[in-house]
Amino acid sequence: MVRTGSVAGPTLAVVAREAGVSVPTASKVVNGREDVAPETRRRVTEALDRLGYVRRPRFDGPRPPGLVDLVVDSLDSSWSGAVLRGVEEAAHDAGLEVVVTAGLTRPRGGRPERGWLDKLSARGSSGVLLNLAGPTPSQYAWLAQHRIPFVLIDPVLEPPPGVVSVGAADWHGGVTATEHLLSLGHERVAVVAGHRRRMSSNARVAGYRSALAAAGVRHRAAYLRYGGFDEGAARRGTHELMDLPEPPTAVFACSDRMALGVYRALAERGVSVPGDVSVVGFGDLPEARWASPGLTTVRQPLSEMAGVALRLLVRVMGGERPEGTRTELSTSLVVRGSTGGVGRGFVEAGVR
Incomplete structure (x- = not known):
């Protein structure tokens, strides 16, 4: 359990009681665990803010400014190869290092399995690119709570409002x-x-x-x-x-x-x-x-889409907000x- 602040500050038990949840559930939210329902996470987060409970990020050191994650379905297709080439080239130009994670999605639904966000938090990634993977509402909430920027490449489903994505026409x-x-x-x-x-x-x-x-x-x-x-x-x-x-x-x-x-x-x-x-x-x-x-x-233009997504992620990591949340690259016969x-x-x- 993570708890910071003055001795007189609220305990996690007080926060849990205020939010109407158990102490272990409140602890999961504070520690950045992803196995929490979005509505529960919202109630606990609001209680934390109301009571002035100071949260410490799970990653204790400074986030490496040059590290981003790329999440793909698999590495055994020419599709993924084209995306990797685009990300690699754009990351090299931007002076970034990329951690590639593959094989996280379930056979049905194409959504990432639970647990990958915990690993992302542990290594202190500054941003995430998601290719052909649809985060769950809880995972969207987790990324928002931890203020980790992310961009979707060719999303499977319509992203929530405000989520930045890159696709083709x-x-x-x-x-x-x-x-x-x-x-x-x-x-x-x-x-x-x-x-x-x-x-x-x-x-x-x-x-x-x-x-x-x-x-x-x-x-x-x-x-x-x-x-x-x-x-x-x-x-x-x-x-x-x-x-x-x-x-x-x-x-x-x-x-x-x-x-x-x-x-x-x-x-x-x-x-x-x-x-x-x-x-x-x-x-x-x-x-x-x-x-x-x-x-x-x-x-x-898969490689170009991936490169644009990386460059958009860099802008979001720097505090910018793109004019539009959806970027489409042209197709040709x-x-x-x-x-x-x-x-x-x-x-x-x-x-x-």
Whole structure:
């Protein structure tokens, strides 16, 4: 238990009684533990302030001004590699050191496991970058209580008001991908989306629908499949699309990884790309260039996003407040060999 101040100051037991909680719960709040409900943390914090209880940070020494944390889902993907490159370059320019933590998220929900904030506090990090990890309300409250600045990179869900984040122009990317397919004569354009509740996935699908509407092409509900940003799920969804009475002549996959799943499904059915079906991905990761044929895709500037996020974090650490809480970097279409005109035999006969 941490307690400071004069002898006459309030004890932690007094604070706990004022907040209507147990002494151990009040102690957790004072010591910076994250396993406390947001409402409970708020009551204890208010009681601490009202009674004049002076809290000492859990990290006893001065916070190293040159140390920041980067939290990522994993290190085994080209996505994470691009983010790491962007953070590393920007951190080098800013004279900062970066501690990378990976594998904290639970299989469902994508939220960081409990305990990582305690480690962050123990090493005295001055700021945090969170990539593809959605903090819980309690973790947001913990960061706010300890006045540790943080910035989200491509957040999974809509961040709370005031939270700084960096992403890509996902809606515009969805429009660009669909317009490209429409310009080649495709009207039966399907989309393999990511997660139903993920910001980026919903924005890309919204862009796809907007492009269809602007071209006067009817949106078919059967042409929407969710692949969860997973190659295997995208493969299964593509088989379902090809089993439709009128299968699509083009597929927009909302990630390069899912586009590879589309490739696999089409190859298993003897359907050629782009002779029978055109495919567009999203990301422009290295696998887009390695695919055969090369994948036409929407470039998402991941390294640039990560660099911007680091520079924003430095500004917030210095006491500045960015003019806007959401920064979006532009996307662009990279045309390779996976898109072409509509194959007439495919349109007339369909594919089973």
